[in-house]
């Protein structure tokens with residue numbers, strides 16, 4: 001005999017799952033598309049060598065693995081979509097379940113994420129970094 005569930009119980013369960021996700025800080029189903037070409041990603045001098053910073057309003061993380069080499073990645077974690085919020089010790093860190101990604105190529109260095117952060121093409125124009 002299979003169990004039966006009332007419609008109300010199922011809806012209540014769905015609401016509980018959504019509330020749990022909200023409380024955990026996880027956000028789901030945002031896109032990781034690059035901003036439009038030409039969008040400014042800031043000044044080269046604002047990105048520390050061997051580190052980077054998160055542009056929350058654009059959902060982009062910009063890194064400088066080596067002096068003069070800049071990279072841009074989606075700031076939305078590939079695990080469950082939280083925004084990464086820190087770059088430290090050569091890694092991009094997600095606050096939700098502590099996945100870590102390499103600043104060189106966005107690859108996963110520590111799970112639970114199992115997919116890299118998507119990379120965005122950029123160019124440097126003078127001292128400004130822009131989306132290519």
Ligand code: FES
Nearest residue numbers: 077079080094097
């Ligand atoms: S959303 Fe789970 S580690 Fe980033």
